[in-house]
Amino acid sequence: MAKRGSRRKAAKKARKAASGKQPGKFARWAKRIVIWGGALALLGALFLGLAVMFAARSLPSYSQLKATQNAQTIVVRARDGSVIVELGPSFGQWLNSDEIPGIMKEAMISVEDRRYYSHFGVDPIRLTGAILEGMTGEKRIGGTSTITQQLARNVFLNSNRTLDRKLREAVLALALESKFSKEQILELYLNKVYFGGGAYGIDSASRKFFSHPATELNTAEAAIIAGLVKAPSRYAPTADVDAAVNRAKVVLRLMREQGRITAEQASVNVDTVDLRQESGQNSVRYFTDWALPQLDILLPETFEPIEVWTTLDVGMQRAATAAITSNAPSGAQGALVSLDRDGAILALVGGNDYVETNFNRATTALRQPGSSWKLFVYLAALEAGYTPEDRVVDTPVTIDGWSPRNSGGNYAGEMSLRSAFAYSKNTVAAQLGNEVGFGTVASMARRFGITTEISTFPAMVLGSSEVRLLDMTRAFASVSAMGASVEPYGIVKVTTAEGETIYERDKPRDVKLVPDYVAAGMTDLLQSAVQTGTGRAAQIGRPVAGKTGTTSSNKDGYFVGFSSGITTGVWMGRDDNKAVSGLQGGRAPAQAFSAFMRFAVKDRPVEKFDTDLKLPEWQLEPDDEFYFGDPDDYYYIDEQGNLIEPGRVEGPRGDGFPIEGETGPGEAERPRRPPEPAPDGAAPQAASDDFLDQATGGSEPPESPPPAPPPGQ
Known part of the structure; x- marks a missing residue:
C-alpha cells in the first residue's frame, strides 16, 4: 500500500511538472516578442528621429520657402495690351499670417485637418482610423494627409500614391513641425496650395474667382475656396459653379459642427456669391x-514669370467665333484664320468649341482645299504669259485618262480667262495646268508657303492635295501684298513681369514671289470671282477678292479672300470626313467670311485693288509687230502684202525707196537700182533688182569703197 501511494505521488508530481512546463514556454516566447518588438520599435524610432533631424537640417529657411515658385507664370496679352489669358500658376500677393482673415484659416482647418493644432505633423488618430478602415473594408487608405503633409508634398514631392512617397511625406512633415511654428506652416500652406484655374494661394484664388484680394474674403467665399483643395479641377467655379457651391455648403456644415462658426454664420447663402465671369477664354x-x-x-x-504680347485682336476674335458658330452647318466644324497685311494673326478659331475639342483645325488639320487651289494654277499661267483677257475654251478634255467635269456638267465654250476663273471652270484649269506643267503648279504652291505634300497628278489642279488652312490663307495674303512673301506670326514681344524686354520680333527681309503684273492679274481674277462668280456671298460692300473651294461630295467647304489689307480663310467640314449636306464654299464659308470681314474692316479705309497689268516688254508688242516684225530688223510684209527688205523705209512717194539721207542699220550708203517698170496694167514689182540679184545670186553687190583716211592725215 505504501509503495502504491508513493507511485501515485510521483505520477502527480510528474503531471504537475508537465503542466507547469508548458506555460513557461509560452511566457518565454511572449517575453522574447516583447523584447525584440520593443528593440525594433526603439531602433525604428531612432532611425525616424535621425531622418527627421537630417531632413530638418536640410530644409530651406522660411524666407527661401516663401520665395519658391512651383512653376512658370505666363500672362498672354492681346494686340491692345489687355490680358486675354493667364497660363501656369498665378501666386497673387503673399499674405502674412496676421493679414489672412481668421475665417479663412478656420474654414481650411475644418475641412482639411481638424486636429491641426494638436498633432505633430502626422495625425495618429486619423492614420489609425484610415488603416483600420482599409483592413476591414474595401475602401482605399486615403485622406490621411494633414495640412503639414500636404505642404511637404506641394513643396518637395510629387503626387504619386506610393508607400515610399507617403513615408517621405511623413518624415518631411515631422521635420517642418520641428523647425517652424504652426502659424508659419499655415501661412506657407495658404499662400502655396493649388486652388484650380492656375491659382496658387488664397490671394490668387480670391482675385480669380471673386475679383478682390483675399484680405476681403467673407464667410461664404472662404468656404468656396477651402472646398477647392480636395479636387480643384472638379470644384473650381470656372469649371462648375454648382459643384463649387455644393462643396462650400459641406465646408460650412463642418465648421458649424466643430464649433468654429455659429449656426447663423453657417446659414449664409452661398448661391448669392458674386463670381467673376470669364469671357472669350474658349x-x-x-x-x-x-x-x-x-x-x-x-x-x-x-x-521667371513672363508676359507675352501677341497680335490677337479681341474684338475680331469674338467676331470670328460668332461667324463660325452661326454659319457652320449642323454637325460640321468650322475654322477661321485672319491675317493683317504684314502676316500678324488678328483672329484664329480652330473649331466650334475648345472645351468640347481642342483639336486645332486652322493650324493642324489637313483637308482638301477644292477649287481655291486654282490660285496656284492661274498664278503659274499668268507668269507663263497669260492675261485675264486671253481667250480660253471651256470644253470636255481628257488628260492622261483623267476627264474633269464642271460643276453641273455644263460647258460654255470660248470665254475669257477671267470668266473661266470666276465661274471656276474645271476643264480650263486642267488645260492650263497641263500646258504650264503640273510640276510648275506644285512649285508655285511651294513658293507661296504650302508646306504639305503636293501631288503632281493631273487632278491636283482641282485641289486634291491636302493643306492647312493657315498655309492657304498665307498664300492669298501674299497675292494681296502684290506678290511679296507674307509670314504669319502671333508673338510681337516677350517681357518679364518687371517690363524688361527679352524678345522682340524683327521685321523679316522682303522676298518677292512673283512680279507685280502677275499679282495684279491674279487679284483681277480673284475680284471677278467675288463680283460675278462663285464667291458672290462674300461681298461686304467694298472691294473683295477671293476664291471658293468645294471638294467632292461636299466634304470640305473653303473660302479665302482679302479686302483692305486683311486676308481671311474659312474652312468647314466634319472631323470624320463625311459629306455635309449643302456644304459649298460659296455658301456657308463665304457667308462666314462676309460676317467676319464686315466687322474686321469697318475701321479701315476702303482700298481699291491695283489690277493694272504693267506687263513686261515681251508681252507689250502690238499684234502687227508681233506677227510681221520690225522693218529695221528683218524682212517683213507691208500692209499691201509686199515683201520689204531690211532697212527699207517707205518714202513720201510710197514707192518703197528710203527717204533721202536714211540708210538701213549697219549699211553704208550706196546707190540702189530701182525696180524695172511694170507692163501696163500689171502690179508693180515688189522688190528691187538689187534685192532680187542678191537673193538669187544673179549678181554680186559692188565692192564698198575703201574707207576715207582720218581727218588731218
Missing part, C-alpha cells in the same frame, strides 16, 4: 495653343 485657347510653344525657340530657358 476660342482664344486655339490661338495660344499655336503661339506659345514657339517660346521654346524664341527664348532662352527661363522659369
Whole structure:
C-alpha cells in the first residue's frame, strides 16, 4: 500500500511538472516578442528621429520657402495690351499670417485637418482610423494627409500614391513641425496650395474667382475656396459653379459642427456669391495653343514669370467665333484664320468649341482645299504669259485618262480667262495646268508657303492635295501684298513681369514671289470671282477678292479672300470626313467670311485693288509687230502684202525707196537700182533688182569703197 501511494505521488508530481512546463514556454516566447518588438520599435524610432533631424537640417529657411515658385507664370496679352489669358500658376500677393482673415484659416482647418493644432505633423488618430478602415473594408487608405503633409508634398514631392512617397511625406512633415511654428506652416500652406484655374494661394484664388484680394474674403467665399483643395479641377467655379457651391455648403456644415462658426454664420447663402465671369477664354485657347510653344525657340530657358504680347485682336476674335458658330452647318466644324497685311494673326478659331475639342483645325488639320487651289494654277499661267483677257475654251478634255467635269456638267465654250476663273471652270484649269506643267503648279504652291505634300497628278489642279488652312490663307495674303512673301506670326514681344524686354520680333527681309503684273492679274481674277462668280456671298460692300473651294461630295467647304489689307480663310467640314449636306464654299464659308470681314474692316479705309497689268516688254508688242516684225530688223510684209527688205523705209512717194539721207542699220550708203517698170496694167514689182540679184545670186553687190583716211592725215 505504501509503495502504491508513493507511485501515485510521483505520477502527480510528474503531471504537475508537465503542466507547469508548458506555460513557461509560452511566457518565454511572449517575453522574447516583447523584447525584440520593443528593440525594433526603439531602433525604428531612432532611425525616424535621425531622418527627421537630417531632413530638418536640410530644409530651406522660411524666407527661401516663401520665395519658391512651383512653376512658370505666363500672362498672354492681346494686340491692345489687355490680358486675354493667364497660363501656369498665378501666386497673387503673399499674405502674412496676421493679414489672412481668421475665417479663412478656420474654414481650411475644418475641412482639411481638424486636429491641426494638436498633432505633430502626422495625425495618429486619423492614420489609425484610415488603416483600420482599409483592413476591414474595401475602401482605399486615403485622406490621411494633414495640412503639414500636404505642404511637404506641394513643396518637395510629387503626387504619386506610393508607400515610399507617403513615408517621405511623413518624415518631411515631422521635420517642418520641428523647425517652424504652426502659424508659419499655415501661412506657407495658404499662400502655396493649388486652388484650380492656375491659382496658387488664397490671394490668387480670391482675385480669380471673386475679383478682390483675399484680405476681403467673407464667410461664404472662404468656404468656396477651402472646398477647392480636395479636387480643384472638379470644384473650381470656372469649371462648375454648382459643384463649387455644393462643396462650400459641406465646408460650412463642418465648421458649424466643430464649433468654429455659429449656426447663423453657417446659414449664409452661398448661391448669392458674386463670381467673376470669364469671357472669350474658349476660342482664344486655339490661338495660344499655336503661339506659345514657339517660346521654346524664341527664348532662352527661363522659369521667371513672363508676359507675352501677341497680335490677337479681341474684338475680331469674338467676331470670328460668332461667324463660325452661326454659319457652320449642323454637325460640321468650322475654322477661321485672319491675317493683317504684314502676316500678324488678328483672329484664329480652330473649331466650334475648345472645351468640347481642342483639336486645332486652322493650324493642324489637313483637308482638301477644292477649287481655291486654282490660285496656284492661274498664278503659274499668268507668269507663263497669260492675261485675264486671253481667250480660253471651256470644253470636255481628257488628260492622261483623267476627264474633269464642271460643276453641273455644263460647258460654255470660248470665254475669257477671267470668266473661266470666276465661274471656276474645271476643264480650263486642267488645260492650263497641263500646258504650264503640273510640276510648275506644285512649285508655285511651294513658293507661296504650302508646306504639305503636293501631288503632281493631273487632278491636283482641282485641289486634291491636302493643306492647312493657315498655309492657304498665307498664300492669298501674299497675292494681296502684290506678290511679296507674307509670314504669319502671333508673338510681337516677350517681357518679364518687371517690363524688361527679352524678345522682340524683327521685321523679316522682303522676298518677292512673283512680279507685280502677275499679282495684279491674279487679284483681277480673284475680284471677278467675288463680283460675278462663285464667291458672290462674300461681298461686304467694298472691294473683295477671293476664291471658293468645294471638294467632292461636299466634304470640305473653303473660302479665302482679302479686302483692305486683311486676308481671311474659312474652312468647314466634319472631323470624320463625311459629306455635309449643302456644304459649298460659296455658301456657308463665304457667308462666314462676309460676317467676319464686315466687322474686321469697318475701321479701315476702303482700298481699291491695283489690277493694272504693267506687263513686261515681251508681252507689250502690238499684234502687227508681233506677227510681221520690225522693218529695221528683218524682212517683213507691208500692209499691201509686199515683201520689204531690211532697212527699207517707205518714202513720201510710197514707192518703197528710203527717204533721202536714211540708210538701213549697219549699211553704208550706196546707190540702189530701182525696180524695172511694170507692163501696163500689171502690179508693180515688189522688190528691187538689187534685192532680187542678191537673193538669187544673179549678181554680186559692188565692192564698198575703201574707207576715207582720218581727218588731218
